[in-house]
Amino acid sequence: MTPNDGARPRxxxxxxxxxxxxxxxxxxxxxxxxxxxxxxxxxxxxxxxLGIEQVIGGWLPLVAVVLVATHRRGRRSLRLDFGLRLRPVDLVVGLGVGVGLRLAALGLAELVRQATGTRATAFSGGVGDPVLFVLFAVLAASVVSPVVEELYFRGLVLRSIERAVAPAGSTDARRRRAATIAVLGSALLFTAFHLDGVPETAAAASRLLTLFVVGIVLGLMAVATKRLGPSIVAHGAFNLTVAVLEIVTPPAVTG
Structure with missing residues (x-):
């Protein structure tokens, strides 16, 4: 028997x-x-x-807020509060969705390129310093960032909006409406967090549209499964494909 057995849930x-x-x-x-x-x-x-921008300006604020929320204002469990759990099927589903989203993003970029006559992709080709490539393009972007961002956007943000729109005891119709609003709201905030100034080109605007669509798909996965495993894997696969494309793209010729 543990000290918490029989205790009232937080x-x-x-x-x-x-x-x-x-x-x-x-x-x-x-x-x-x-x-x-x-x-x-x-x-x-x-x-x-890159380390300062990624850790201090990116991961730290999101991780800190999520941890404080669950420890001080929740059940002290990322699994119970925000659905941080992974099942074997999430690996298959997430990988398929992540790769599918990247293919859709490439298709949109190509449409923008043809419509505007400008370069819509930003793959320079090659890996440069292999150590930095693995650290930032693979581990940071494809492993750490997906976990951190999914915890905040599809964990804290999405569920907070759901709870605000449809408190406990709400009708099924209101809960469905709350889920829709939460998916859209979390996707908008996800896009805004990746905004680097006002987009000045069609390619930059298409990138934001892609991020919004990605946010919607990841949100739908979180709502449908009630856990973050599928969206984390899909997010990681979506980001990892950038590293793969950098490897297979011939290095840009300068001069």
Missing amino acids: EVRWGLVDVVAGIAAFAVLSAVARVLVRLPGVGGEPALV
């Missing part, structure tokens, strides 16, 4: 306040990261710049 109090806290923390720490990368001796080190 009340879940996390919600939109925590989502806003995540947005604020992201904005503040992103600004801090921008200052740090301009310090003498830092700007000339690409690996250090």
Whole structure:
């Protein structure tokens, strides 16, 4: 018998306040990261710049908010609060969806290229420094980022919107409406977090549209399965295909 046997379940109090806290923390720490990368001796080190931007300006605020939400305002379990669990079938489904999303993104990019006469893809070709490539293009982008972002966007954000729109005891119709709003809302915020200024080209705009569609698909997976395993794998596969494309694309010729 454990100390918690027979204890009353912890009340879940996390919600939109925590989502806003995540947005604020992201904005503040992103600004801090921008200052740090301009310090003498830092700007000339690409690996250090990428690390600061990724960890301080990206992962840290999202992870911190999710952990505080579950520990202070939830059930102290990422599985119970936000559905962080993986089943074997998630690997197959997630891989298929992730690759399918990348193919759709490439198709959209090609349509933009043909319509505007401009280059719509940004694959330079080659891997450069193999160590940095593995660290940032594979491990960071395809393993760590999907877990962190899915915990925040499809875990905290999506579920907070659902709970706000359809509190406990709501009708089935209201819960379905809440799920729709939550999927769209989390996808919009997901896209906004990846916004790097106002898009000035058709290719940049198509990238944002792609991210929004990806956010919707990942949100639907989270709602349908009630867990984050499928969306994490799909997100990771979607990002990993960029590394694969960089490997198979001939290096750009300059000069």
